[in-house]
Structure formats: C-alpha cells, structure tokens
Amino acid sequence: xxxxxxxxxxxxxxxxxxxxxxxxxxxxxxxxxxxxxxxxxxxxxxxxxxxxxxxxxxxxxxxxxxxxxxxxxxxxxxxxxxxxxxxxxxxxxxxxxxxxxxxxxxxxxxxxxxxxxxxxxxxxxxxxxxxxxxxxxxxxxxxxxxxxxxxxxxxxxxxxxxxxxxxxxxxxxxxxxxxxxxxxxxxxxxxxxxxxxxxxxxxxxxxxxxxxxxxxxxxxxxxxxxxxxxxxxxxxxxxxxxxxxxxxxxxx
Amino acid sequence: xxxxxxxxxxxxxxxxxxxxxxxxxxxxxxxxxxxxxxxxxxxxxxxxxxxxxxxxxxxxxxxxxxxxxxxxxxxxxxxxxxxxxxxxxxxxxxxxxxxxxxxxxxxxxxxxxxxxxxxxxxxxxxxxxxxxxxxxxxxxxxxxxxxxxxxxxxxxxxxxxxxxxxxxxxxxxxxxxxxxxxxxxxxxxxxxxxxxxxxxxxxxxxxxxxxxxxxxxxxxxxxxxxxxxxxxxxxxxxxxxxxxxxxxxxxxxxxxxxxxxxxxxxxxxxxxxxx
Numbered sequence: 385x386x387x388x389x390x391x392x393x394x395x396x397x398x399x400x401x402x403x404x405x406x407x408x409x410x411x412x413x414x415x416x417x418x419x420x421x422x423x424x425x426x427x428x429x430x431x432x433x434x435x436x437x438x439x440x441x442x443x444x445x446x447x448x449x450x451x452x453x454x455x456x457x458x459x460x461x462x463x464x465x466x467x468x469x470x471x472x473x474x475x476x477x478x479x480x481x482x483x484x485x486x487x488x489x490x491x492x493x494x495x496x497x498x499x500x501x502x503x504x505x506x507x508x509x510x511x512x513x514x515x516x517x518x519x520x521x522x523x524x525x526x527x528x529x530x531x532x533x534x535x536x537x538x539x540x541x542x543x544x545x546x547x548x549x550x551x552x553x554x555x556x557x558x559x560x561x562x563x564x565x566x567x568x569x570x571x572x573x574x575x576x577x578x579x580x581x582x583x584x585x586x587x588x589x590x591x592x593x594x595x596x597x598x599x600x601x602x603x604x605x606x607x608x609x610x611x612x613x614x615x616x617x618x619x620x621x622x623x624x625x626x627x628x629x630x631x632x633x634x635x636x
Numbered sequence: 637x638x639x640x641x642x643x644x645x646x647x648x649x650x651x652x653x654x655x656x657x658x659x660x661x662x663x664x665x666x667x668x669x670x671x672x673x674x675x676x677x678x679x680x681x682x683x684x685x686x687x688x689x690x691x692x693x694x695x696x697x698x699x700x701x702x703x704x705x706x707x708x709x710x711x712x713x714x715x716x717x718x719x720x721x722x723x724x725x726x727x728x729x730x731x732x733x734x735x736x737x738x739x740x741x742x743x744x745x746x747x748x749x750x751x752x753x754x755x756x757x758x759x760x761x762x763x764x765x766x767x768x769x770x771x772x773x774x775x776x777x778x779x780x781x782x783x784x785x786x787x788x789x790x791x792x793x794x795x796x797x798x799x800x801x802x803x804x805x806x807x808x809x810x811x812x813x814x815x816x817x818x819x820x821x822x823x824x825x826x827x828x829x830x831x832x833x834x835x836x837x838x839x840x841x842x843x844x845x846x847x848x849x850x851x852x853x854x855x856x857x858x859x860x861x862x863x864x865x866x867x868x869x870x871x872x873x874x875x876x877x878x879x880x881x882x883x884x885x886x887x888x889x890x891x892x893x894x895x896x897x898x899x900x901x902x903x904x905x906x907x908x909x910x911x
Contacts, residue, residue: 440813461813462662462688466738470757492734493725497763503722506689506709511736512758537734538763545761552760552782 389610391564391636392417392629393619394583395522397611398562399477400424402520408432410442410460410474416624416632417562418477418522419449423623424615436460449624469509472555475518477562478510482535483521485577485597487558487570489514489540497537510540518557524632526563528596531577543575564633566591567608572600581608639803642857647671647828648678650793650857658686658744658789658824659693660796660817661868664712664876666809667692668797668830669866671859675701675795676902686744686789688737688815690868691884694720695901697730698887698894705730706789708737712881713869719888735764739771741816743789748822753785760784794824796850797864799873800840801831805852808840811871814849821854828857830864 389397399421403411411422411433423446426433435453436442442458460468468474481504482490492507493500513519519540523530538545546556561568561577565586572578578600582588584607592599611619619629651657657675661667672692675683682703687693689710696702698720710721724730735743738758746754755774760782765771774785796817798807807829809817821827829850840848867880887897 440811459812461815462737463741463814463816466741466758469738492763497734497766498731499728500726503717503725505711505716506707507734507736507762507764508709509737509758511760511762511764512738514762515757515760538761539736541761549761549782551780552757555757 389616390630391583392633393611393616394608395562395564395633396420396424396619396629397615398560398567398608399522400428402475402477402559403430403433406430406433406475408434410434410436410468412436412474412476414477414479415522415524416449416628417524420619420623420629421477424618427618427622428615434458446623448622448626449628450626466509466512469512469516472517475520475559476513477520477522478513478540480521480523480530480540482530482532483523483561484532484535484542485599486544486575487542487561487577488535488538488545489521489542490535490537491539492537494536500536507539514540514556514558515553516555518559520559521561523561523563526565526591526594528594531595531597533597543570547575565594568599576600578602579605581606583608584610637803640805640856640858641803641834642828642859644670644674644859644861647674647859650826650828651675651678651680653680654682655680655792656684656686656790658791658794658820660794660815660820661690661692662688662813662815663709664690664714664881665869665871666797666811666815666865667868668795668864669695669868670861670864671795671828671830672696673902676898686740686791688740689718689721691718691866691881694718694884694888695898697721697724699898700729702730704733706733706735706740708735708740712885714876714878715881715885719885720894723888733769735759736762739764739784739786740789741819742786744816744819744823746786746788747790748819751788753787755783756786757783759786789823791820791824792826794820794827796820796827796829797870798829798831799870800833800835801829801858802835802837802840803858804837805829805855805858806837806840806848807831807850807855807858808843808847809849810843810847810873818850818854821850824854826856827854828859829855830859830861832860832862832864834858834860
C-alpha cells in the first residue's frame, strides 16, 4: 500500500471532482494543483473533458505536468475562447488575491483603484467567467489576507452581486473554493462562505482561524475525500512524476 | 503598382499629442515594439493606450507619454505583472480604465462595426462598471434581460505586427493566435503594421489563406523594420528573449535606470539591452 495521500494530492483530487458529470466542456485550470485535477478527471471519470495548453490549442493527450502536449484536437485562439465563455461550455478554476464571504474575487489591485498600493494581475476575464459559466477558485495558501470582509475591487462577481442582477445572472455558478486546508463553497446563509469539507488531519478551528471573514461551519463537517489507489498512482506516476505539486502545497 | 510601405523614420510624424492608440498582440506576445519606439521618438504626450497589455504599455508608462490606459491586464507572461505599469499606476501617474478582456474585445468590435456599443453579458456586476467608467447597462429589447452596453472604443491609430506582409498591405500571421489584431485595425482611423519580412504577394499564398488575417482595406501603412517585436514572443518564428525581458523589467525600479533603458531602447534595435 502506498503512503497516505498528501494535502497536495487531496486538493488536486478535489479539483478533479469539480468536473464530475460535466461532459465535453473546456476545463481551464490556473496553477499546478488545479491542472493535476483536470488531468486526473480526464484520465478517470470524465474522458470527454477538453484541455488546452493555455494558449491557442486544444489537445487530446494528457501529458505529465511540465511536459508539452502533443496531439492537437482543436484551435482555440483568444477570440474563440471568448465565444466559448459566452456559450457557457467551460469551467474555470481561478486564483484570487482576495475573496470575500460572498465569493467576490479581486485580481485587480490592493488599495484604492485610482492609486493602488499594489498592482495585481488585472481584471483578466474574471467578470466574463463568473457571469457566464461555472467558476471555482484555488487558493494554495489559506490565510486571513485572502479571505477578507471586503475586497478592494470586484473582478469576479460573488453571490450578492449576482443576486442583485436578478435573471441577468442566471448562469452565475460559483462551485467551490479549494485550498490547502479545506473545500469551501457559498452554501452558507444568504449565499455566504461555508465549510464543505476539511482535508484529513486539519482541524475545523484551524480553517476558521485562517479565514479572515465570517465562515459558516455546519454542525458536521466531513473530511475531503482522499484519492483512491488508482488515482494516487495516476497522480504520482503519470500526471506529476516530477512532484511539482509539492511546491504549490508543501506538506506541513 | 500599389505600395503603402512607409519608412521607419517617418512613423513619428504620424503620432500627435492626445491620440488614442491601440496596440495589437497580447501580453508579451507579438508586440510591435519597433512602432512603440517610434511613438517614444515622436515625443507625443497625453496618449490614451488601448491594449491587451504587455511591455508596449509599460514602455509608454516609463516614457511618461501615456496618460490613460484602457486594459484588462498588463503582463509580461513569464513575469506576471509589468513593473513599469505597476509603478506608474501605484504612483498615480496614469489613469486606468480596467475592463474585462471580453469587454475590451466588444468595445473594439463595436467601433470596427461603426456601432455605438455592443451588447454583452461580460462585466455585469463587476467593478468594471463602477461609477466613473461611463459604461451603462441596457435591457434586452426581446427578453428584458440586463446586458452591458459596451461602448465602442474608436482609435486614432492602431499599431500591429505581422510576420510577413507585401507592399500592398496584405499581412500574414503564421502563429496559432491572431489575437484581436483585426479588431484593432477595424476600430482605427489609421493602421500601421510593422513586419521584418516584406515578400511578394505570391509568396504569402504559400500558407493557408486563413493566415492572411487582416484585409488590406484596414491597413494604411506597412513599415519594414528589423526586429519588429523586440524581446516579445512571436510564435512560431521566435520565442521570447527572456534575458532581454528581465533587463527591461529590472529597469523599472529607479528613475535613472528607467531613463537609461529608454535611451538605449530608442537608440538601438527594439528590445536591445540598454547601452
């Protein structure tokens, strides 16, 4: 029997589970752990999943992280990606510099918008994503400065902004926020941040402490599922033999 | 014989104070840095720069010519945030209109189609529609659904790079992503395209016609210049010069290094080391 799954492997598996039953949609993972998850999903429960190299091409093969794709199966330049986003046939796992309790995301800048203290990545397509198709977030380091009461700029919209839009936001769908400690979602009162599962070995109190805004904790919090033996072998030998995952989420 | 080629030294005469200039490419990919060098040489001030931003935006922030940036990001790809842009924005030296990428595309498309706006769902509920952005929503006339009425982004000038071009203004992109260059061209009153390689029209046809991605109806000038894209990536012809990009980024920290870098950039080939 192989060694128990690491936090990185559990988080990657949780990312993969986001694509359960999704069929032939484009998976757009940002970062190593989400990319492992998307590849794991395609090699197990969702072989129809589409993957791109992050540039303009869709690929049919599923190479290890850090190795190039080789088998082209489609063209997806940015303008076609915008059309695909509008059609809804995509699930993105984005990062976030800040997230508030309604799931509003800030990728733009910290501080006042006109003269911020720190420039971040920029708005990118977060607003288009969150209004058009399923969106999840991956946070490699669960800490109070990420989960804040109020984000400085809203790039990806959360549940309160979506509710205010009414039927115009009918495709808004924040599925999960996967971190190194837990899986969160927006199932709390009024569409607020809630603890869905904690990773094995993590105390609920530690998640609450690492969350800088209010977090709904249900009476019973299950553990995040660990990858099964087949999934573990795929992650360790097929998808990430070079162990890039440990750089993104090191073992505590 | 039609010939719309323009000498590099004449490009600065087309740049005037207060222009709105759109720049093609994406991030640190296929950026017409030789044409950006011409903008710097012109000395034109109070420019509005519209871009899926990379070092084009950073350079015009460093030169102090950009007053307003219309963008969704300014990245160097392998370096996530352009430090010249970040410094200028954090110092309050430039105004920004920060849009969702799809909104920026919609604004250019509206201008290209000579419409006042394009309806899109992108941006609804986000701070791209914050007070002061001037962007409004409208009800769909058929369903009543709220939509963003993304205003047209007309350009005085578009600066683009093509992998190959002919004298007539047919331009070719051999890479997998033509980005939104044709929308920049369509949105602009005047479009200038740089290329390293001027070829006969017959030669352009060797690759698939879909690589001839911009019709010459929207190309006004072709500028043949060596090293048009500087250190930025230009697949499949060349990869990014990461060392040269690092030198560019490292120059952002101090006034003196920034000035020295710009002087070297203007004097030398686009993307050359400061000298």
